[in-house]
Amino acid sequence: MNIVILATARNLRPASFRTIREELGVVDGQDTVTVVTAHRPYRPLPVEATLRTGADLSLRRHAIVLPVAALDTSEEPDDEAPGDASPEAPTPLPRRLAHGVAWRARRVRFAVRDNPKVSRVRNSTKVRKVTNAFLPGGVSARFAINTVRAREVKDVLGAADVVVALDSHTHRAAWLLARRHPDPDVVVGTAAGRRVIAARRAGRADSSS
The missing domain is CATH 3.40.50 (Rossmann fold)
Structure with a gap:
């Protein structure tokens, strides 16, 4: 079936x-x-x-x-469980570098969110009309x-x-x-x-x- x-x-x-x-x-x-x-x-x-x-x-x-x-x-595999190393597996980033990348990404996201020009464009009548026309409901x-x-x-x-x-x-x-x-x-x-x-x-x- x-x-x-x-x-x-x-x-x-x-x-x-x-x-x-x-x-x-x-x-x-x-x-x-x-x-x-x-x-x-x-x-x-x-x-x-x-x-x-x-x-x-x-x-x-x-x-x-x-x-x-x-x-x-x-059973689902555990995300934290260590796996066997393989040549194809990517080398994990150091914790400090990963935190730095995440911090910069958040900073950029907040800057875009708080930018008045971005808010003006996103909330403009023309943008809303186009969005609603193509993506209704x-x-x-x-x-x-x-x-x-x-x-x-x-x-x-x-x-x-x-x-x-x-x-x-x-x-x-x-x-x-x-x-x-x-x-x-x-x-x-x-x-x-x-x-x-x-x-x-x-x-x-x-x-x-």
Whole structure:
């Protein structure tokens, strides 16, 4: 069974998606899970494919294909755990130098934020009109537009059985996809997703018997 998950959360982690797979009743080796996300995940997710059509991207017709993690990984690696040294691994910066770079970056960010010219341009009527014309409705609308337009998403939806919208910002995209692709069941939340997946699985079992 082909399952598509829509998500706009910034803190997508492998552990949370392993839980989502369990909540949906995904069967490893039988079901294919594709995640369409607005943001790059914290780490590669334990799914078959990850497509990024983020709200921060310009309006485009292609999704960014991200790497995925192995499905049998039981635990997330620890960021602080030392790894084996390899010739390809970058040499870590000294702590003092890293603090210096971070301090300068904050200084530049605050200088830009407090600059009256930048504030004037950002808050000008012309800039607001152009922004609203091209990016209406905030995260929800931009994610929906990019998701509907992406050719990679169209290809995935052509073979999808179930589409699950995880959060409120994905509802508009789910509604548009349901209108354009009538074959898959489009639902909101993992509880509804589990029900339709089980129903589809039972229907296939009845038809094959």
